[in-house]
Amino acid sequence: MKIPEFITRHVLLALMLGGLTGIGFILFLIEFDHYTSSEAFCTGCHSMELVAKPYRKSSHYNPVSGVRASCGDCHVSEGVLAATWDHLMGGKDLFAQLFGRDYDDPVISALSLPDAAFSARRWFHERNSETCNRCHLLQAINGTRPGTLAIHQEDTAGKSCIACHTNLVHREVPDETTFKREKWNRMIEEEFGLEVGTAEKLMSR
Amino acid sequence: MTNTPHSRGTLALCLLLTWLATTTTSQAEKVALSSENWGNPEGKACIDCHSKSSPGIVRQWKDSAHAASKVNCLDCHHADPEDDDAKEHEGAIISTIVSPLDCGRCHTVEYQQAAGSVHSKARMPVEASGGPDSPIHTFTTTGSCDDCHGSRVTVQGDGRLSSASWPNSGIGRINPDGSLGSCSACHSRHQFSRAQARDPGSCTTCHSGLDSPDAEIYQTSKHGILFTVHRNQMNLDSDQWVTGTDYGAAPTCATCHMGAAPGLKATHDVGMRDAWNLYGPVSERQHLVVFQDGERINLPVSQPAPRRGADLEKPDGSIGKVKVVADPKRRRQAMIKVCIECHSKGYIEGVLQQFDHLVERYNMEFGRPAKAIMDALYGSKLLSETPFDEPLEFTYRRLWRDAGIRARHGAAMNSANATWWEGLNAVSRIFYESFIPQMLEVAGERKGRELLAKHVTNIAAHRWLQEIPPVNNPVSDGKSATPAGE
Numbered sequence: 001m002k003i004p005e006f007i008t009r010h011v012l013l014a015l016m017l018g019g020l021t022g023i024g025f026i027l028f029l030i031e032f033d034h035y036t037s038s039e040a041f042c043t044g045c046h047s048m049e050l051v052a053k054p055y056r057k058s059s060h061y062n063p064v065s066g067v068r069a070s071c072g073d074c075h076v077s078e079g080v081l082a083a084t085w086d087h088l089m090g091g092k093d094l095f096a097q098l099f100g101r102d103y104d105d106p107v108i109s110a111l112s113l114p115d116a117a118f119s120a121r122r123w124f125h126e127r128n129s130e131t132c133n134r135c136h137l138l139q140a141i142n143g144t145r146p147g148t149l150a151i152h153q154e155d156t157a158g159k160s161c162i163a164c165h166t167n168l169v170h171r172e173v174p175d176e177t178t179f180k181r182e183k184w185n186r187m188i189e190e191e192f193g194l195e196v197g198t199a200e201k202l203m204s205r
Numbered sequence: 206m207t208n209t210p211h212s213r214g215t216l217a218l219c220l221l222l223t224w225l226a227t228t229t230t231s232q233a234e235k236v237a238l239s240s241e242n243w244g245n246p247e248g249k250a251c252i253d254c255h256s257k258s259s260p261g262i263v264r265q266w267k268d269s270a271h272a273a274s275k276v277n278c279l280d281c282h283h284a285d286p287e288d289d290d291a292k293e294h295e296g297a298i299i300s301t302i303v304s305p306l307d308c309g310r311c312h313t314v315e316y317q318q319a320a321g322s323v324h325s326k327a328r329m330p331v332e333a334s335g336g337p338d339s340p341i342h343t344f345t346t347t348g349s350c351d352d353c354h355g356s357r358v359t360v361q362g363d364g365r366l367s368s369a370s371w372p373n374s375g376i377g378r379i380n381p382d383g384s385l386g387s388c389s390a391c392h393s394r395h396q397f398s399r400a401q402a403r404d405p406g407s408c409t410t411c412h413s414g415l416d417s418p419d420a421e422i423y424q425t426s427k428h429g430i431l432f433t434v435h436r437n438q439m440n441l442d443s444d445q446w447v448t449g450t451d452y453g454a455a456p457t458c459a460t461c462h463m464g465a466a467p468g469l470k471a472t473h474d475v476g477m478r479d480a481w482n483l484y485g486p487v488s489e490r491q492h493l494v495v496f497q498d499g500e501r502i503n504l505p506v507s508q509p510a511p512r513r514g515a516d517l518e519k520p521d522g523s524i525g526k527v528k529v530v531a532d533p534k535r536r537r538q539a540m541i542k543v544c545i546e547c548h549s550k551g552y553i554e555g556v557l558q559q560f561d562h563l564v565e566r567y568n569m570e571f572g573r574p575a576k577a578i579m580d581a582l583y584g585s586k587l588l589s590e591t592p593f594d595e596p597l598e599f600t601y602r603r604l605w606r607d608a609g610i611r612a613r614h615g616a617a618m619n620s621a622n623a624t625w626w627e628g629l630n631a632v633s634r635i636f637y638e639s640f641i642p643q644m645l646e647v648a649g650e651r652k653g654r655e656l657l658a659k660h661v662t663n664i665a666a667h668r669w670l671q672e673i674p675p676v677n678n679p680v681s682d683g684k685s686a687t688p689a690g691e
Contacts, residue, residue, distance in 0.1 A: 147257030155254045164295060174364035175293030178286050187362020 037072020047103035248279030318473035327377025431455035449546035
């Protein structure tokens with residue numbers, strides 16, 4: 001068998017180097033996605049520390065089983081390409097953190113939370129809650145009462161987890177369909193002892 | 206014939222009698238809303254899941270008249286996204302609270318009657334007891350007043366019902382939609398049973414204890430004992446429930462205060478047949494004023510009865526037009542229509558005279574004198590305006606409420622023990638042993654004697670106070686003998 005003439009030593013070298021670089025790049029992406037999905041990385045921004053507080057009290061942080069879901073386990077898709085894409089999209093949050101409102105301010109954070117929650121819920125809906133399925137399998141949900149198993153077997157057609165299970169980890173936010181911005185603003189103002197109307201002023205900046 | 210006030214009065218009475226005594230089927234009022242408006246197909250999905258997650262309430266609903274008529278979860282719980290307490294639940298927009306206004310979509314008559322009644326306004330005295338700065342305020346919460354009087358349900362900014370105000374089934378609850386009351390106070394969810402509401406137990410969850418001791422009174426009355434013994438003959442679940450026709454073993458609370466009798470409509474206006482107000486320090490007979498919009502108020506007879514068509518202030522502060530006024534006599538005549546199914550006219554008259562006599566005696570000998578003395582002490586600033594910062598104020602409340610209400614309610618429902626030992630006898634002991642000595646301490650020697658002469662010893666029943674020897678007699682003009690050793 002004869003090697004084609006156009007495969008010279010230089011071409012072989014270039015192929016090998018290219019291949020190695022590609023593998024390196026993919027390995028880098030895997031490591032990058034892994035690291036940027038961690039709680040330590042996410043809470044590197046103070047704004048994320050604010051939403052992590054309720055998370056640390058939730059059953060997803062401290063279940064009796066010892067399984068702990070990190071930020072990325074829920075909020076970043078499976079697979080290196082999808083995960084990278086999610087991180088790229090997440091870049092706009094970084095942009096907002098650097099050049100937008102002062103999300104490190106607990107008041108701004110609380111006022112912005114509903115929109116963040118709605119967006120996150122849409123994200124889960126669009127992906128059929130696939131990140132939940134990393135740990136939770138519909139067939140394996142037994143619960144502690146017989147009804148739990150039956151509900152998950154019989155009443156979940158056409159639904160994914162997020163259809164029923166919201167407000168599990170972060171501060172409770174109503175569904176977008178019944179959300180009342182003005183009432184939310186008044187609640188946050190009262191919580192922080194601010195004058196009525198402060199919320200609108202802060203958010204219009 | 207000239208149109209004298211007298212003849213106009215007679216005409217009004219005739220009209221009123223007709224109104225009170227309109228013959229009726231006495232079954233639950235037929236629902237006016239067409240059945241096309243219920244049986245929401247989306248509601249069926251609720252049952253699939255809830256028969257597994259909360260099978261108890263589904264079972265209750267399956268045993269209910271609602272299920273039989275194909276009224277499902279969403280028919281009652283559906284909400285508009287704009288509603289204050291609306292929330293998304295499994296794809297449906299619902300509200301947790303089904304308010305009287307929601308029930309009233311179908312049960313129009315019952316809603317209107319209940320809305321005009323004293324029950325739906327049960328929270329008003331709680332609201333009137335002061336804002337957050339009032340010393341009483343800390344008690345007007347769940348775990349005290351609100352449990353019976355109802356809470357003011359607040360919806361938080363995150364859409365949740367505040368746990369300070371919900372769950373609550375108090376009968377005067379102020380709902381997020383602004384309506385007053387809670388049907389489930391008597392018709393517990395999710396069976397909404399009429400049998401439950403006809404059972405005295407529904408009423409006595411709240412009508413028991415110091416300010417409305419009706420549970421104890423009914424249980425120790427002839428009526429209550431008969432009910433206990435013959436409960437299985439009461440036909441409590443019957444569609445039609447007319448005294449004397451569908452049952453006769455015993456009357457329950459609902460029988461006399463709400464129930465149907467021949468010639469008398471059942472009503473959800475629970476206080477309609479009450480000729481007396483038996484709750485305050487002094488009892489008064491009361492008019493029932495019905496406004497054109499169905500709202501009702503009780504007006505003490507010491508105030509002039511308004512004329513038909515007159516403008517009068519309603520409980521919410523707005524002005525309404527008076528449609529009709531029923532005087533205490535007419536109200537009692539309605540009640541008698543129930544009594545007459547078992548008792549003779551003369552017997553009823555005798556019993557009611559004994560009842561009236563006790564209330565009048567309480568008023569004259571204890572309620573009025575004590576109130577007059579308290580008013581005088583507040584008027585002359587010998588008592589501070591702050592409620593319950595002085596022992597006399599607690600004593601006064603024990604007198605008219607703890608014992609005084611028990612005596613009067615006891616007489617209304619014929620419990621010998623409540624009327625006397627725990628009632629009038631206790632009233633007199635509190636009056637002589639505590640109220641008078643404490644009053645003398647507050648008012649001082651001179652003023653105290655003046656008050657006694659003006660309000661107490663001028664009454665024949667108390668004259669003996671002046672005649673007993675001066676030893677330890679606070680009323681005597683003579684110097685008290687100093688007890689040995691002091």
